[in-house]
Amino acid sequence: MTSVPLPPLPAALAQYRPSAAATLGFRTPSSAPGVSASSSTRARRFSVIASAREMPWPHVLTVAGSDSSAGAGIQADIKACAALGAYCSSAITAVTAQNTVGVQGIHAVPEKFVGEQLRSVLSDMSVDVVKTGMLPSAGVVKVLCESLRKFPVKALVVDPVMVSTSGDTLSGPSTLATYRDELFSMADIVTPNVKEASKLLGDVSLHTISDMRNAAESIYKLGPKYVLVKGGDMPDSSDAIDVLFDGKEFTELRGLRIKTRNTHGTGCTLASCIAAELAKGATMLHAVQAAKKFVESALYHSKDLVIGNGPQGPFDHLFELKSPSYKMGSLQKFNPDDLFLYAVTDSGMNKKWGRSIKDAVKAAIEGGATIVQLREKDAETREFLEAAKACVEICKSLGVPLLINDRVDVALACDAGGVHVGQSDIPAWEVRGLLGPGKIIGVSCKTLAQAEQAWKDGADYIGCGGVFPTTTKANNPTLGFEGLRTVCLASKLPVVAIGGINAGNAGSVMELGLPNLKGVAVVSALFDRERVAAETRNLRSILMKNAHSRS
Ligand SMILES: Cc1ncc(COP(=O)(O)OP(=O)(O)O)c(N)n1
Ligand SMILES: Cc1nc(C(=O)O)sc1CCOP(=O)(O)O
Numbered sequence: 001m002t003s004v005p006l007p008p009l010p011a012a013l014a015q016y017r018p019s020a021a022a023t024l025g026f027r028t029p030s031s032a033p034g035v036s037a038s039s040s041t042r043a044r045r046f047s048v049i050a051s052a053r054e055m056p057w058p059h060v061l062t063v064a065g066s067d068s069s070a071g072a073g074i075q076a077d078i079k080a081c082a083a084l085g086a087y088c089s090s091a092i093t094a095v096t097a098q099n100t101v102g103v104q105g106i107h108a109v110p111e112k113f114v115g116e117q118l119r120s121v122l123s124d125m126s127v128d129v130v131k132t133g134m135l136p137s138a139g140v141v142k143v144l145c146e147s148l149r150k151f152p153v154k155a156l157v158v159d160p161v162m163v164s165t166s167g168d169t170l171s172g173p174s175t176l177a178t179y180r181d182e183l184f185s186m187a188d189i190v191t192p193n194v195k196e197a198s199k200l201l202g203d204v205s206l207h208t209i210s211d212m213r214n215a216a217e218s219i220y221k222l223g224p225k226y227v228l229v230k231g232g233d234m235p236d237s238s239d240a241i242d243v244l245f246d247g248k249e250f251t252e253l254r255g256l257r258i259k260t261r262n263t264h265g266t267g268c269t270l271a272s273c274i275a276a277e278l279a280k281g282a283t284m285l286h287a288v289q290a291a292k293k294f295v296e297s298a299l300y301h302s303k304d305l306v307i308g309n310g311p312q313g314p315f316d317h318l319f320e321l322k323s324p325s326y327k328m329g330s331l332q333k334f335n336p337d338d339l340f341l342y343a344v345t346d347s348g349m350n351k352k353w354g355r356s357i358k359d360a361v362k363a364a365i366e367g368g369a370t371i372v373q374l375r376e377k378d379a380e381t382r383e384f385l386e387a388a389k390a391c392v393e394i395c396k397s398l399g400v401p402l403l404i405n406d407r408v409d410v411a412l413a414c415d416a417g418g419v420h421v422g423q424s425d426i427p428a429w430e431v432r433g434l435l436g437p438g439k440i441i442g443v444s445c446k447t448l449a450q451a452e453q454a455w456k457d458g459a460d461y462i463g464c465g466g467v468f469p470t471t472t473k474a475n476n477p478t479l480g481f482e483g484l485r486t487v488c489l490a491s492k493l494p495v496v497a498i499g500g501i502n503a504g505n506a507g508s509v510m511e512l513g514l515p516n517l518k519g520v521a522v523v524s525a526l527f528d529r530e531r532v533a534a535e536t537r538n539l540r541s542i543l544m545k546n547a548h549s550r551s
């Protein structure tokens with residue numbers, strides 16, 4: 001592996017990082033398909049086709065109904081895929097007249113013409129994933145199955161839409177039977193909500209997580225590789241728990257239950273996001289997790305929007321276009337590269353050297369810290385909050401995220417960028433519930449199981465240590481390089497190493513070149529020193545010399 005130091009860019013400059021555009025699936029103008037399609041020369045045409053091959057665009061084909069209110073159906077699918085950087089073509093199975101009150105009419109597209117649309121797209125464009133929504137007749141399901149046999153794709157996502165969220169029936173019993181008999185065995189994932197799961201299984205009643213598990217197992221027997229039973233409609237819980245089953249293991253995925261009337265189209269959107277992530281190359285678990293996060297964030301950002309007079313409104317799939325971070329040029333609330341040089345404060349040390357928390361933070365950022373955590377174990381709450389507010393101002397103006405250690409209340413009160421919690425603090429999923437989807441959450445993890453749980457709980461990164469012995473945190477077990485390696489290899493989240501790291505050993509940590517390891521978090525080597533800015537600068541240059549090329 002080549003050793004190329006890549007200094008992390010401030011968030012505001014992320015728009016200039018070429019990989020950011022690629023991550024988002026955007027094309028540069030010169031490689032966009034059809035840019036020179038009007039050229040009459042064959043050579044020019046070939047160059048266009050060649051460049052399209054070099055830079056494929058993740059492609060989802062949605063086979064679904066049109067929703068005139070544009071909250072669900074193909075309109076939702078196209079918006080969701082676009083938001084996640086995938087191209088979305090469509091084969092329309094029905095045209096519905098609907099609004100925020102309900103469905104007023106359905107006009108099915110002739111089965112033969114659904115087949116024609118499928119042939120047009122599948123014979124020409126390289127489709128990665130097909131996603132299904134409303135399939136209004138058994139005939140349409142059969143046409144789809146035939147098309148997929150003729151034009152195989154990488155994955156099939158089946159959202160078994162049967163009843164609209166307003167309660168209107170969208171496909172009848174004979175369609176259900178064809179789903180079960182023909183389509184499910186071709187599907188990579190089937191995503192029923194509890195009502196649909198119940199219908200698919202002959203109106204069994206589903207009230208508990210254990211019922212959802214049983215339903216997932218029964219639907220799995222009908223042939224799909226994965227089943228996701230969505231628990232959003234289950235009563236009596238502040239969390240929306242979905243159950244994913246792969247034939248062997250059940251994974252419970254917890255999400256926030258956002259209070260809003262704008263939930264029309266959540267099922268279509270979730271399935272489209274799964275399809276988009278699969279088209280981009282994600283594993284199924286990652287795709288489902290990313291899809292849940294997207295829907296949760298979209299609902300959260302749209303909770304107070306008003307469109308229409310009925311009980312159920314649409315939400316904004318393109319909410320990120322409105323966010324301040326987008327306007328600043330970065331679409332991400334959290335850039336894992338920010339973990340490169342993580343400065344963690346300590347009031348005892350700063351007092352010892354006669355400086356305020358605010359001055360310590362300023363100096364660390366001046367020296368090149370890329371993220372800051374206020375870890376003030378002994379501070380009085382009021383004093384801590386005042387200092388935190390001042391640090392938030394400084395960090396916001398300099399484009400560096402500021403996290404608060406342990407104290408969710410302080411983070412909320414000062415509008416910090418996020419919170420870091422450990423295994424004995426408030427669980428990450430509860431922190432997510434309190435902070436909402438837009439904040440950064442870090443979790444300390446020493447084992448594979450803890451790292452897996454942090455990911456399931458919706459954390460953004462993990463802190464792993466102690467890499468070396470430390471006197472800053474009492475009774476902290478030392479994991480060494482092997483412990484760090486084990487966690488990094490298994491982690492689905494970016495990792496920052498912590499514990500006893502200083503200018504003398506930081507290079508050896510970065511040199512390990514471990515997957516997911518994005519940087520080091522340091523307390524005493526920065527703050528138990530006289531010149532914080534100089535120490536930070538020195539550490540940063542050591543890290544940069546030893547950093548492996550990072551993806
Ligand atoms: C980046 C980072 N990693 C780990 C920790 C430790 O958190 P925790 O285990 O909760 O211990 P305390 O810091 O609260 O003593 C951290 N703070 N930051
Ligand atoms: C706060 C903290 N957490 C650790 C963990 O292993 O999770 S080690 C640690 C203290 C790190 O301080 P220093 O850089 O001075 O060693």
Ligand SMILES: [Mg+2]
Pocket residue numbers: 405406420421422425
């Ligand atoms: Mg803690």
